[in-house]
Structures are given as C-alpha cells and as structure tokens.
Amino acid sequence: MSERSRGFLRDNALGLSFGGLFLVTLVGQALSGAADFNAQQVSNSLEPVTLLEYVTSSSFGVDVMENWQSEYLQFFLYIFATVWLVQRGSTESKKPGEEGTESDEKQRVGRHAQGDSPEWARAGGWRTALFSRSLGLLMGGLFLLTWIASAVAGWAAYNSEQLGEREDPVSLLGYLGEADFWNRSFQNWQSEMLAVGSMAVFSVYLRQRGSPESKPVGVAHAETGQTG
Amino acid sequence: MQRRPVPTTALLLGSAVLLLTGCSSAQRADVEQVATTFADTSVDAETRCDLLLQATLDSLEKEESAPCSDAIAQLPIDGGDVQSMQVWGRDAQVRLSGDTLFLTETHAGWRVAAAACHAQRDAPYECEVEP
Numbered sequence: 001m002s003e004r005s006r007g008f009l010r011d012n013a014l015g016l017s018f019g020g021l022f023l024v025t026l027v028g029q030a031l032s033g034a035a036d037f038n039a040q041q042v043s044n045s046l047e048p049v050t051l052l053e054y055v056t057s058s059s060f061g062v063d064v065m066e067n068w069q070s071e072y073l074q075f076f077l078y079i080f081a082t083v084w085l086v087q088r089g090s091t092e093s094k095k096p097g098e099e100g101t102e103s104d105e106k107q108r109v110g111r112h113a114q115g116d117s118p119e120w121a122r123a124g125g126w127r128t129a130l131f132s133r134s135l136g137l138l139m140g141g142l143f144l145l146t147w148i149a150s151a152v153a154g155w156a157a158y159n160s161e162q163l164g165e166r167e168d169p170v171s172l173l174g175y176l177g178e179a180d181f182w183n184r185s186f187q188n189w190q191s192e193m194l195a196v197g198s199m200a201v202f203s204v205y206l207r208q209r210g211s212p213e214s215k216p217v218g219v220a221h222a223e224t225g226q227t228g
Numbered sequence: 229m230q231r232r233p234v235p236t237t238a239l240l241l242g243s244a245v246l247l248l249t250g251c252s253s254a255q256r257a258d259v260e261q262v263a264t265t266f267a268d269t270s271v272d273a274e275t276r277c278d279l280l281l282q283a284t285l286d287s288l289e290k291e292e293s294a295p296c297s298d299a300i301a302q303l304p305i306d307g308g309d310v311q312s313m314q315v316w317g318r319d320a321q322v323r324l325s326g327d328t329l330f331l332t333e334t335h336a337g338w339r340v341a342a343a344a345c346h347a348q349r350d351a352p353y354e355c356e357v358e359p
Contacts, residue, residue, distance in 0.1 A: 046334075166355060
C-alpha cells in the first residue's frame with residue numbers, strides 16, 4: 001500500500017534540498033573558478049574575463065563535466081556491483097547468498113506485480129526487461145555523455161592553454177592520449193571509488209541514528225542490509 | 229522547393245560542441261583579419277601597433293628602446309597568405325606563408341600576442357615579439 005502523501009515539499013524534501021545545494025555549489029564553483037582563471041590571466045599579462053565569459057568557456061565546461069562524469073560512473077558501477085557483490089554487515093549490500101537479479105516473485109514483476117506496481121513491471125517482454133535495468137542504463141548513459149562532454153571541453157581548454165604557451169594545438173584523438181585527459185579522469189574516479197568503498201565498509205561498524213544509510217544503532221555488525 | 233529542416237539532434241549536438249569548445253565562425257573571421265593586417269608590412273605602423281596586445285607592445289618598446297611605430301618596421305615579420313588557423317576559446321594561432329602569429333581575445337577585439345614565431349622541436353615556439 002502506498003504511503004499517504006504529506007504535501008509536495010515534505011515528500012520531496014531530500015531531492016529538493018540536494019537540488020538546491022547543487023545550484024548553490026555550482027554558483028560557488030563559477031565564482032571561485034572565474035576568480036582563479038582571472039588571477040592566471042593577470043599573471044600572464046592578459047585581460048580578466050567577465051563571469052559570463054568564464055561560464056561559457058571550455059575551462060568552466062571541463063571543470064563541471066569532469067566532476068559529473070565521475071559521479072555518474074560511481075553510481076553506474078555501484079548499482080551494478082551491488083547486484084553481484086556483497087559486503088557482509090553493510091547497509092549498502094544485500095545479504096550474502098542473495099547475489100544476482102533475484103526471482104520475479106521477489107522483484108514483483110510480470111504476474112507477481114501488485115496493484116500499485118509500475119505499469120512496465122507488469123507488462124512483460126521488452127518493457128519489463130528495459131524497466132528492470134533502467135536505473136543502471138540511465139546512469140551508464142549519463143556517464144558516457146558527460147565523459148564525452150568532458151573530453152570535448154577538456155580538448156578545447158587544453159588547446160587554449162597550448163596556444164597560450166606558444167605550442168601547437170592537438171587533435172581530439174591526440175588529446176585522448178594526453179596526460180591531461182587521463183589525469184582529470186583518474187583524479188575524479190579515485191575519489192568516487194574511495195567514497196563508495198568507504199561507505200560500504202564504514203556502515204558495517206558505525207551508525208547514524210535515523211538515517212536510512214545506517215543500520216539501527218543496536219543492530220549487530222554482522223547483520224547485512226538493514227537500514228535505520 | 230521544400231527545405232529540409234536540420235534534425236533537432238544534430239542542432240543540439242552542434243550547439244553543445246560549440247558551447248563546450250567556445251569557438252565560432254565569427255571569431256575565425258576576426259582572427260584572420262587581425263593577423264593578415266598586422267603581418268602586412270604595407271599597412272601603416274600605427275595601425276599595426278594598435279593590433280598588438282598591450283603587454284606585447286610594452287615589451288617591444290622596452291627591448292627596442294623606441295616607440296612601437298619605429299620598432300615594428302625592424303621586426304622580421306613576413307606576411308603572406310593564411311595557411312592554417314586554429315581558434316580555441318580566447319586564443320588563436322595563424323600560420324601565414326611567411327610567419328606564425330599567436331593571438332588572444334581582449335575586450336577591444338583580437339590582438340597579436342606573439343609574432344615572428346618559429347617552431348622548435350619538442351619545445352614552445354620561439355617568438356621575436358611577445359610579452
């Protein structure tokens with residue numbers, strides 16, 4: 001049975017809060033990024049740029065996209081890894097022995113769908129197959145799109161720097177072989193993998209009362225998958 | 229004759245690439261005009277000096293111990309036809325048949341940041357004129 005709605009704001013407080021925080025921090029990145037860019041401009045005897053010029057530049061574009069692609073990669077890998085891999089005692093894991101895509105009955109698909117199940121969970125065929133993988137597919141798709149965007153913006157920003165340093169620009173293929181591209185990718189990926197791994201392990205032994213990301217305070221360390 | 233509309237996807241992708249790379253065809257026309265005018269030794273010295281980035285002009289006058297309008301005539305700058313042009317954001321490189329120039333965009337338009345540049349193997353270009 002669906003929970004009773006308590007109004008749009010309360011029912012969507014988590015998404016709205018983080019959406020707001022995202023906008024605030026994006027503006028913060030734009031302002032601080034512009035200040036940093038202009039400090040470099042001045043030290044290179046060049047004119048500072050306006051905020052609008054900066055946020056429409058490849059420099060800002062690559063700084064935003066390189067972060068987005070790593071976040072979506074993190075969620076893409078996390079969603080798929082947690083189907084097949086377990087961490088005993090973690091809130092981020094299924095119970096050992098439950099690895100895999102689980103039964104139709106447990107997943108409430110096809111003839112096991114209930115009255116309030118999404119329509120495509122009941123439909124069967126390609127619709128159910130697609131809907132069953134839609135979260136991972138979306139995250140994977142967004143990762144690819146933002147990684148491509150990061151590569152294109154990074155290529156432009158790199159070539160602008162090359163010209164500023166009196167060096168020849170490179171082709172897109174050339175840029176994909178440059179240390180700049182892979183440094184940007186790996187520096188973002190390492191932090192995402194660290195965050196997920198940390199959460200999977202810390203949630204075994206530590207608690208945050210009231211959070212669904214934590215087990216209830218009194219639940220045993222060895223208990224897997226329970227949330228508070 | 230019925231015109232075929234440009235596919236929306238192509239338009240969106242093209243716009244995204246332009247936005248991400250910060251380049252446009254209008255920029256290329258401006259860059260070419262500034263580069264060819266500067267490199268044309270038949271153009272009056274004052275006009276050519278106005279096309280220099282301020283920091284580059286200051287550096288030229290300091291090195292030559294003379295005003296730009298006198299010093300610029302002594303520079304080993306050969307013009308010629310545009311062989312290739314690369315514009316990336318606020319920076320550009322123009323290869324002429326007789327010279328290579330590096331330009332940068334200012335609020336007054338594109339300006340020559342470095343001229344009389346020669347490629348060095350595995351190193352930045354060496355330029356006779358730069359900030």
